[in-house]
Amino acid sequence: MSSIASQLRTFIFPTPLSVFGKLCSSLPVHLDHLFSSNTNLCSTFYTFDPETYYTYLLEKSVSKNHLNQIHAKLFTNGVENNGFIIAKFIHVCSNLKEISYAHQVFDKFPDPYVFLWNAIIRGYSMHNMFANAIEMYTRMQHAYVSPDSFTFPHVLKACGGLVAIGIGTAVHAQSFRLGFENDVFVQNGLVAFYVKCNKICYAGNVFDGLQDRSVVSWTSIISGHAQNGQPMEALRIFSKMRASNVKPDWINLVSVLRAYSDVEDLEQGRSIHGLVIKVGLEFEPDLRIALTAMYVKCGQVIVAKSLFDQMKIPNVILWNAMLSGFAKNGYADEALELFSEMISKSIQPDAVSVQSAVLASAQLGSLDRARWMHDFVNNSEYKGDIFVSTALIDMYAKCGSVELARQVFNSTVNKDVVVWSAMIVGYGLHGWGREAIELFGIMKQAGVRPNDVTFVGLLTACNHSGLVEEGWKFFLCMKDYGVEPNDQHYSSVVDLLGRAGYIEKAYNFIVNMPIEPTVSVWGALLSACKIYRHVSIGEYAAERLFSLDPLNTGHYVQLSNLYASACIWAGVAKVRVLMREKGLSKDVGYTMIEIDGKLQAFRMGDKSHPRSKEIYNELERLEKRLLESGFVPDTESSLHDLDKEDKEVTLCNHSERLAIAYGLISTPPGITLRITKNLRACANCHLATKLISKLVNRKIVVRDAKRFHHFKNGICSCGDYW
DNA sequence: ATAGGGTTAG
Known part of the structure; x- marks a missing residue:
């Protein structure tokens, strides 16, 4: 208050106290209080300067009501045409989101x-009403008012927001004509504009031509590269920035962290954490959020969680970073728990939070949970959000219901390629x-251009349903759509050839691939070798796998299964x-298996369930019926070379069979059983499950580590190929 | 009165 008093003491125009008193009387309550409660302050006023006075009032305004009262007073005081005050007024209107009011006054x-044009353009631009901002800029041009260095940043922000490349380029030209080529604010605006339009090289040209570069200039160009899939270039520019002794601020470091997250370079990310502490920015909340996100992306969920716990600020982006981190790193339960905590703490989830929760639900595999999530979305404002809808489609598919996925798909408007x-x-x-093939046809008719993931979907669809020729055709036509095959496509083709029994062809295909074969490619070959008992090529594929991915147990098991299927017990022992x-x-x-909304997990030979006795009785009954109907256990699929009898016992209490037995005794006849396995289907259980589905007349849907099996x-x- | 950042689907 004393600073106000000192400001007011410098007034130029004398004004009678009575006028001042009258002005104060109808002011918003808190302003009234400010003046009238301190009569001493009022009595020291012997001058009245409307510009300072209104600036003061406007700065204190917090509602439209305040604005209305001040607006009325402008006329009483006869200052309604004072440009300085009106510009201030528009400025404050914008801050209070009263943009149409601002426009009226303008x-x-x-x-x-x-000054006034800048205020109104700024108002529109700051509330993302970019078209209006550009319209006002155009009107300004028609009124022959020359833009200044404050106009350009706002207009350029609007052009960037609309990706209006043509208009923005014209603005660029205009700024050049008017001689702003060395104005760092204008130039930074241009860099940011070109970045938003994905024109990184234009942004780079502007940046390179800058005489003085502020930390903002560096940040713009760094984040430009980081956001456009060039994190390494971003980091190279950052080291140049460090070399030119520009001190990073927190926004700068946030952008750099984003680049390190993309390259998943934990070491370098940690060193940025060190730098953050060194420059004393470790308590900057948004920087801590970025650090949390970086640790999450580098798979360091525990470190991220501890940073998160230290902050626990109700910032939705922080929570989203943690939420998506859990969901993406396989911590589905933790993700969903965090989501509930968010709701209970009244941290309004946004589309990103909802999307991450849907992703976590997809991982859990529970159809009940999936339905609950879908209901939640339908009752939220994110019902039509395209990210959320995509996640819902994926979730239903992963939770075993293609039909429900299709329902969501049908109700999604403006479908994009994703x-x-x-x-x-x-x-x-x-x-x-x-x-899948039919949908692809409709998609093409709808004029949507397929991309690499579309083809991954098509190829796996063909694979998983034995459409070998169709799959091969899709692979060949990828280039017609300008899609370069990646390792997923190549491994699908190896799968296709393998499924058809062309093991040598698959091998030759790999040898002639234009890219270095990856783990998934050799893995596909090994699977095919297992099915067709092709030992020599299988051994070679396994060798490649062991050198590329030495700690993955799955490859050893596959090779062992290959040996077992060919009765090479020495090989099994060797593995x-x-x-x-x-x-x-x-x-x-x-x-x-989920029964009545409760997920129940079983391990091999598990007897921990309260209804264990009933489960084993059911299992025994099933086993008897299986044998009666001519079931011959496929004992080769065991990793262990045990006596035949032992093997049969071991196999029939595999976790999958326990879950089925439990499902049968817990649900009424005819109900579909839905179960989820963490590993791939074992041959013996697969065979047994087929027969069980017939014997008990039930559909059984099994999600294994790779795909779904619908038994009926x-x-x-x-x-029988997986 | 002006500029830069972080969380997001297949």
Whole structure:
């Protein structure tokens, strides 16, 4: 208050106290209080300067009501045409989101000068009403008012927001004509504009031509590269910035962290954390959020969580970073728990939070949970959000219901290529090849251009449903759409050839691939070798896998299964030794089934369930019926070379069978059983499940580590190839 | 009165 008093003491125009008193009387309550409660202050006023006075009042305004009162007073005081005050007024209107009010006031002003134009353009631009901002700029040009260095940043922000390249380029030219080529604010605005339009090289040209570069200039160009998939270039520019002794501020470091997150370079990310502490910015909340996100993206969920716990500020982006981090790194339960916590703490989830929760639900695999999530979305404001809808399609597909996925898909408006691809991938996951192909046709008719993921979906769909020729055709036509095959496409083709029994062809295909074969490519070949018992090529594929991915237990198990299927027990033993040498043990398999909204997990030989006795009785009954109907256990699929009898016992209490038995005794006849396994289907259980589906007349939907199997009436949708 | 950043689907 004392600073106000000192400001007011410098007034130029004398004014009678009575006028001042009258002005104060109808002011907003808190302003009234400010003046009238301190009569001493009032009595020291012997001058009245309207500009300072209104500036003061406007700065204190917090509502439209305040603005109305001040507006009325402008006329009483006869200052309604004072440009300085009106510009201030418009400025404050904008801050209070009263942009149409601001526009009204602007329109009433005769012959606005540049200060007023800037205020109204700024108002529109700051509230993302970019078209209006540009319209006002155009009107300004028609009124022959010359823009100044304050006009350009606002207009350029609007052009960037609309990706209006043509207009922005014209503005660029205009700024050049008017001689702003060395104005760092204008130039930074241009850099940011070109970045938003994905014209990084234009942005780079402007940046390179800058005489003085502020930290803002550097940040713009760094984030420009980071956001356009060039994190390495971003980091190179950052080191140049460090070399030229520009001190980073927190926004700058946030941009740099984003680049390190993209390259998932934990070491360098940590060193930025060190720098943050060194420059004393470790308590900057948004920088801590960026650090949390960086640790999450580098897979350091625990470190991220501890940073998160230290802050726990109700910032939705912080929570989203943690939420998506959990969801993406396989911590589905933790993600959903955090989501509930968010709601209970009244941190309004946004589309990103909802999307991450949907992603977590997809991982859990529970259809009930999926339905709950879908209901939640339908009752939220994110119902039509395209990101959320895509995630819902993916979720339903991953939770076993292609039909519900399709329903969401049908109700999604303005489908983009990601939505179409999600549905095609969903069909692929379930082996609905014909539907995937049909949808692809409709997509093309709708004028949507397929991309690499669309083809991954198509190829896996063909694979999973045995459409070998169709798959091969899709692979060949990728180039017609300008899509370069990546390792996923190549491994799909290897799968296709393998499925058809062309093991040598698949091998030659790999040898002639234009890219270095990856783990998934060799893995596909090894799987095919296992099915067709092709030992020599299988051994070679396994060798490649062991050198590329030495600690992945799955490859050893696959090779062992290959040996077992060819009755090469020495090979099985060799693999076992190899695993022991590397300190690897077979991943513990488990199967989950959800009954009445409760997920129940079983391990092999599990007896921990309260209804264990009933489960084993049911299992025994099933086993008897299986044998009666001519079931011959496929004992070769075991990793261990045990006596035959032992093997059969071991196999029939595999977790999958326990879950099925539990499902049968817990649900009424005819209900579909939905189970989720963490590993891939074992041959013996697969065979047994086929028969069980026929014997008990139930549909059984199994999600394994790779795909879905729909068992019905003794047949599986995978066609016995997986 | 002006500029830069972070969380997001297949």
